[in-house]
Amino acid sequence: xxxxxxxxxxxxxxxxxxxxxxxxxxxxxxxxxxxxxxxxxxxxxxxxxxxxxxxxxxxxxxxxxxxxxxxxxxxxxxxxxxxxxxxxxxxxxxxxxxxxxxxxxxxxxxxxxxxxxxxxxxxxxxxxxxxxxxxxxxxxxxxxxxxxxxxxxxxxxxxxxxxxxxxxxxxxxxxxxxxxxxxxxxxxxxxxxxxxxxxxxxxxxxxxxxxxxxxxxxxxxxxxxxxxxxxxxxxxxxxxxxxxxxxxxxxxxxxxxxxxxxxxxxxxxxxxxxxxxxxxxxxxxxxxxxxxxxxxxxxxxxxxxxxxxxxxxxxxxxxxxxxxxxxxxxxxxxxxxxxxxxxxxxxxxxxxxxxxxxxxxxxxxxxxxxxxxxxxxxxxxxx
Amino acid sequence: xxxxxxxxxxxxxxxxxxxxxxxxxxxxxxxxxxxxxxxxxxxxxxxxxxxxxxxxxxxxxxxxxxxxxxxxxxxxxxxxxxxxxxxxxxxxxxxxxxxxxxxxxxxxxxxxxx
Numbered sequence: 001x002x003x004x005x006x007x008x009x010x011x012x013x014x015x016x017x018x019x020x021x022x023x024x025x026x027x028x029x030x031x032x033x034x035x036x037x038x039x040x041x042x043x044x045x046x047x048x049x050x051x052x053x054x055x056x057x058x059x060x061x062x063x064x065x066x067x068x069x070x071x072x073x074x075x076x077x078x079x080x081x082x083x084x085x086x087x088x089x090x091x092x093x094x095x096x097x098x099x100x101x102x103x104x105x106x107x108x109x110x111x112x113x114x115x116x117x118x119x120x121x122x123x124x125x126x127x128x129x130x131x132x133x134x135x136x137x138x139x140x141x142x143x144x145x146x147x148x149x150x151x152x153x154x155x156x157x158x159x160x161x162x163x164x165x166x167x168x169x170x171x172x173x174x175x176x177x178x179x180x181x182x183x184x185x186x187x188x189x190x191x192x193x194x195x196x197x198x199x200x201x202x203x204x205x206x207x208x209x210x211x212x213x214x215x216x217x218x219x220x221x222x223x224x225x226x227x228x229x230x231x232x233x234x235x236x237x238x239x240x241x242x243x244x245x246x247x248x249x250x251x252x253x254x255x256x257x258x259x260x261x262x263x264x265x266x267x268x269x270x271x272x273x274x275x276x277x278x279x280x281x282x283x284x285x286x287x288x289x290x291x292x293x294x295x296x297x298x299x300x301x302x303x304x305x306x307x308x309x310x311x312x313x314x315x316x317x318x319x320x321x322x323x324x325x326x327x328x329x330x331x332x333x334x335x336x337x338x339x340x341x342x343x344x345x346x347x348x349x350x351x352x353x354x355x356x357x358x359x360x361x362x363x364x365x366x367x368x369x370x371x372x373x374x375x376x377x378x379x380x381x382x383x
Numbered sequence: 384x385x386x387x388x389x390x391x392x393x394x395x396x397x398x399x400x401x402x403x404x405x406x407x408x409x410x411x412x413x414x415x416x417x418x419x420x421x422x423x424x425x426x427x428x429x430x431x432x433x434x435x436x437x438x439x440x441x442x443x444x445x446x447x448x449x450x451x452x453x454x455x456x457x458x459x460x461x462x463x464x465x466x467x468x469x470x471x472x473x474x475x476x477x478x479x480x481x482x483x484x485x486x487x488x489x490x491x492x493x494x495x496x497x
Contacts, residue, residue, distance in 0.1 A: 079396070107437040108446055117446050125435035126446035129494075131408070132430065 010035070010379045013361075014372030020365060022372045025379070027358035030205035030350060036306035037070070038382045039206075043285050045069035046160045048170050050287045050300050053314060054153050055194060057083060061106035061120060065098055067302050071159045073146055074098050074109060078120040083150055085157040086143035091124065092116045097143070109143070118143045152289075153190035153316075154298070173283040179244030183279070184289070186269040189296050192316035193323075196332045200311040200339060204346035205353070206285075206303040207378060209311065212342050213280070213288050213299075215368045222341045225334060229253050229260050230278055236367040246277030246291075256292040257330035258337060263294040264321045264328060284377070290335065294321075295328075297335050307350055313339060384474060384481040387411055390419070391478060398443075399480075400424050400434035407489050409471060410434035411480055412454055414441060420454035421471040421482045427490040428464035466490035 015023040029035060045068065052064045052075045063076040065088055072088040074097065090097050090111040097111045097118070108125060110117040117126040122143035130136060147163040149156045149170075156170060174184050202209060212218070219226060219233040227233045230247040249256070255263025256278065266275070270293050279291040290297040295317045302310040315332050322328075352358050364371055385403055393399050393413040402408045410424035410433050418441070424433050431447035438444075442451045442460070450464035457467040467490065472483040 107444065110447075115447055119435070119446070126431045128447065129430050131425070131432055 010382065013375030013379055014364075014369075017363060021363040022369055024361040024364055024371075025207070025375045026361045027353040027355065029361075029378075030208060030353040031306050033306050035382065036205075036303070039378065040069035040303070042381045043069075043378070044303065045071065046158075047164065047285055048147075048149070048156045048158045048166055049285070050154050050283070050298075051075050051085065051157045052155050053194060054083065054150055054155055054190070056102070057155065059105065062102075062104045063098065063106055063109075064102045065100065066157075067304065068146075068157060068159050071146075072096065073157060073159070074143070075155050075157065076106070076109075076120055083148050083155045084120070084122060085146040085148045085155070086118070086122045087146065087159070089144065090114075090116050091141045091143065092127070116141075151190075152184070152298075153192065154300075170283055174281055174289075177243065177281040178279060183244070183274070184281070184291065186271055186274065187267050187291050187296055188269050189289075189298075189316065191319070192267075192296060193319045193321075194314055195295070195317040195322050195328045196315040198313050198332075198336055198339070200313065200343055202309045202311055202343045202346060203307055204309060204343065204350040205306055206301055206309045207375075208346040208349050209301060209309055209343070210282060210285075210374060211371050212346055213282060214371055214374060217365060217367045218342075218345060222345055223338055225258055226338050229256060229334065236365075246274060246279040249276040249278070255294065255331065256334060258333040259330065261330055263292070263331055264326055265318050266293045267295075267318060284374075294318075295331055299339075311339070311343070384483050387421075387480040387482050389478055390475055390480050393419070393480065396438060398434035398436075398438065400432060403484065406484060407491065407495075408432070409482060409484070410443075411473070411482065412438055412443060414438065414454070416440070418454075419473050419475060419480060421473050422452065422454060422457055423468040423489050425468075425489075425491060425495055426450065426452075426464055427459065427466040427468055427492055429492045430495050433468070 013025045017023050049068050051066045056064050057077045060077055060079045063074055066073050074086045074088050077083050088096050088098050095111050095113040097109050108117050108119050119125045123138045124141045147158040149166050175181055216233050217236040231250045232247050253260040275293050281289045286301040288299040297315055299313045388399050395413050395415050399411045408424035409421055411421045413419050426445040431445055433443050436443045436446045441454045444451045448463050451460040452468050457470040469485040469487050469489050471485050474481045
């Protein structure tokens with residue numbers, strides 16, 4: 001079996017098995033390393049991936065390295081303030097150029113093996129004896145570039161030779177869920193500040209995490225605190241089941257906090273209709289956005305193995321809120337709790353993916369039927 | 384004096400490298416403060432072009448190993464380079480940068496000749 005020619009394609013997800021039930025993907029779809037490699041190649045290495053927060057690389061020479069599919073990238077900013085993404089591979093003998101996860105104020109990226117040195121635009125600017133080899137083009141042998149966009153205060157990258165339309169895919173996903181782009185623009189996400197970041201190492205396949213985020217059939221069972229704030233979640237229909245729907249806060253609830261107590265200062269652009277509501281968007285393949293009146297929670301997922309995913313979750317508030325040192329702990333605690341409850345459930349699923357009982361997969365109830373579309377999309381992408 | 388380039392082609396913060404006939408390569412720098420300086424382009428430690436380095440104030444940091452040279456004096460701040468680079472007189476006339484080459488011997492790194 002090779003990566004480009006799988007002998008055992010995935011069976012179609014979403015096949016009806018009874019009036020209420022649709023078939024899920026089989027268990028091996030979540031554990032097979034070969035399928036995982038194919039997902040990296042066909043999904044993560046072809047689509048736009050939300051890599052780092054723009055503020056993580058605020059000044060010239062600040063950088064972070066991130067894993068996108070099987071590629072490692074250096075995300076940085078040049079002296080003109082433009083974000084750049086470079087394959088972290090020396091053009092000389094292929095060593096990883098930047099071994100650190102992050103850093104500040106770099107003047108160049110230098111390979112530690114033979115000192116081939118690249119400037120903040122990726123150009124090869126120095127190497128021992130380079131001036132004696134005028135045939136080595138500074139651009140030709142510069143770090144290979146990935147496509148870059150900055151949107152919502154994040155640096156998005158695409159490692160494919162040709163990137164899909166950012167407007168159609170990333171912005172399109174937001175438009176599809178919220179009905180329009182103005183709805184998210186009112187939160188002015190790019191102007192918010194990082195209040196808290198929590199990184200989770202989840203021992204589960206990335207698709208389990210996406211599927212979990214898409215449905216709310218589990219909410220009343222594993223998210224008592226969330227359901228107390230958003231009572232309609234108890235009926236099992238997630239905000240993502242609908243278009244442009246925000247789940248209304250409970251009558252007694254003052255804010256999106258772990259105990260329903262008041263939140264922080266409301267984001268000024270949020271409309272009256274959006275006030276006291278929770279909106280959620282999945283931007284395939286690696287982003288979840290949660291919008292509430294006083295903050296935005298943005299998850300980025302980085303799959304590292306079939307059964308392991310790193311999730312970086314940012315809580316974003318108005319700059320004044322962060323600068324004032326206001327207590328954000330109650331709002332952070334709510335979704336941190338939700339995350340841990342969700343990831344524990346995903347890990348329980350992961351543990352059973354290779355059981356003979358789950359070889360054919362399981363079933364989706366009506367409030368989960370929209371997951372079949374996601375599973376069909378994955379199946380199609382790796383075919 | 385050798386004409387090098389129009390000043391307008393050398394934005395503040397940028398460098399221009401040129402090789403006069405029979406001479407070592409020269410680098411001309413336009414600092415953010417608007418001063419223009421010329422020094423030998425080759426680091427005195429190992430063959431690397433200072434024009435590709437990091438210009439900050441009146442100092443140019445070698446891109447290869449980070450020794451910093453003062454553009455006004457040519458002096459080096461720290462290892463691995465130990466010898467200064469030559470400085471050359473600069474004159475701007477009618478918008479053109481002219482350089483008068485130093486008649487001292489250059490401090491070239493091992494293996495580099497004129």
